[in-house]
Amino acid sequence: xxxxxxxxxxxxxxxxxxxxxxxxxxxxxxxxxxxxxxxxxxxxxxxxxxxxxxxxxxxxxxxxxxxxxxxxxxxxxxxxxxx
Numbered sequence: 115x116x117x118x119x120x121x122x123x124x125x126x127x128x129x130x131x132x133x134x135x136x137x138x139x140x141x142x143x144x145x146x147x148x149x150x151x152x153x154x155x156x157x158x159x160x161x162x163x164x165x166x167x168x169x170x171x172x173x174x175x176x177x178x179x180x181x182x183x184x185x186x187x188x189x190x191x192x193x194x195x196x197x
């Protein structure tokens with residue numbers, strides 16, 4: 115896969131290690147991260163016209179990506195390395 119902007123670890127570099135750990139240890143976080151990666155990839159394909167969609171659909175995908183990113187950040191910023 116080519117470089118896709120808004121990769122989770124690049125969006126939150128200060129939490130890169132934490133993201134890796136939570137993907138391994140927290141099923142809910144892992145599911146959210148997977149959903150984020152999938153929608154982020156779809157947005158990238160739409161933005162680059164590899165897989166164009168209608169403007170409204172692209173806006174909705176961006177809103178979903180932002181909601182997932184906000185939830186992932188909430189988890190990252192409220193959990194500690196110990197759990």
